[in-house]
């Protein structure tokens with residue numbers, strides 16, 4: 001579903017020149033524009049196509065003159081009916097005129113009932129399960145709305161037309177099934193234009209001819225594709241050819257840019273090649289590896305991840321990394337509901353961070369810190385979209401993009417890199433999801449399968465729950481440099497009572513540091529960790545793995561109490577006794593056994609860690625009776641009576 005444009009504040013139908021467009025680089029900007037764009041189309045009805053057929057293939061033939069905002073062409077679709085029928089209907093804007101419909105080389109009748117609907121009537125009934133085909137000849141001026149689905153403007157004085165269909169805009173300019181209930185298995189596009197121009201589209205350019213006045217491009221795409229991801233652009237494009245080696249395959253990376261932008265695209269394309277290699281390595285093979293990846297320049301502010309061919313306004317690094325990521329998360333696997341928009345946008349946002357983590361490790365922590373700060377700038381809000389009628393909520397940059405990205409970062413923290421990336425790769429290649437649609441539970445199921453962990457609580461807290469924890473870490477150390485750590489948290493929103501998470505703590509002084517990780521699972525839980533030196537500072541979550549805010553680290557007074565608890569069992573003892581001692585001071589001590597006459601019978605030296613100690617004493621050599629157990633350390637002593645039966 002959806003949209004994925006990144007970018008700017010371009011409003012209405014006014015034409016604009018490059019210098020007027022502020023390129024936005026932050027996620028908030030991305031979300032703002034996706035929202036603006038969505039508001040434009042939310043009023044457009046979704047699919048009204050009949051549900052009695054599925055399309056497996058489209059052949060689209062278009063005549064386009066970028067100087068004239070008109071679409072003219074014919075669309076042949078191969079389809080299979082679900083029921084025996086003599087009629088099917090496609091989505092198509094009422095502003096477009098259907099000239100004729102051909103079925104088995106003969107004209108057949110059609111009607112335009114309802115709104116934005118093309119009903120085709122066959123001369124005979126088509127049996128359920130039968131494969132068949134039909135061709136629609138049509139033309140007209142597509143409905144225009146702002147930067148709309150079928151856009152015409154100029155760049156540097158030269159006309160350009162590009163499409164940007166968004167969730168439900170494809171029917172504005174071609175007859176198709178407009179919904180997200182299925183993807184056609186493949187598509188061909190044959191686009192003719194005056195030969196001063198050339199067309200860019202999805203898939204592979206298998207043929208381009210020029211008869212002296214008209215240039216015709218034949219594009220072939222052999223992967224499942226949703227109709228909103230079908231697109232073309234036509235202008236005096238300059239074509240740049242690059243490639244990237246992905247395993248055994250040398251993938252073409254083809255750029256169609258405005259001639260005036262050639263230098264910039266030439267300069268920046270290597271960055272997206274680097275991102276391609278990286279994503280291919282970590283997230284599984286580039287989803288359309290038998291074809292190409294490409295960029296097509298358009299004048300809409302931002303980017304849109306058209307399949308195999310992202311449309312972008314400028315080759316800005318974050319924009320390129322984000323749109324490329326959508327080829328895996330959005331195009332190959334598309335979120336199956338608005339509630340799960342983070343499966344597109346959270347992933348695309350996180351992959352862009354991942355890209356920068358690899359190419360600019362020095363800036364990584366600062367970027368995460370900023371991401372955390374923006375995500376926790378309000379105390380509430382879930383990644384799960386609780387109100388799909390609320391456009392601002394669906395495209396919330398803070399929640400669907402940033403918090404979604406942070407949830408992925410935390411899954412990586414909990415799982416470790418190996419299992420995290422394996423789990424994500426399995427999700428992308430899951431036969432139920434690949435080249436189709438997914439819900440959040442599908443991601444959870446795959447992560448659980450690779451790890452054996454139960455992520456129910458995690459998703460309850462971080463996906464459907466709202467807010468984040470504020471940690472208080474109280475710590476002190478004993479003479480042996482063991483640290484006693486007490487961790488508590490308050491949550492920013494009542495929907496989550498406690499966020500169970502592993503938490504990293506960095507102990508440091510002027511010359512040494514050590515990071516320990518504790519599993520914080522209840523409030524005021526006490527942990528003992530051997531630090532190995534005396535620290536003066538503890539930094540909570542130094543690498544920003546856990547979304548949190550307002551954390552406090554408190555150094556408590558040094559532990560001086562020698563022993564604050566001692567337990568003996570069993571009582572009475574028979575052959576031996578177990579002594580459990582809590583000795584937070586960390587001082588070594590002796591255990592001595594005396595008889596009631598005061599004679600020393602046995603001594604045991606105990607080297608303590610400072611944690612709870614369990615010491616076994618064997619009394620089998622001693623006669624039954626009463627003894628005194630004395631614990632001694634310097635001038636400290638403690639005596640307990642033992643009855644041996």
Ligand SMILES: [Zn+2]
Pocket residue numbers: 003004005006322326344345348
């Ligand atoms: Zn996006």
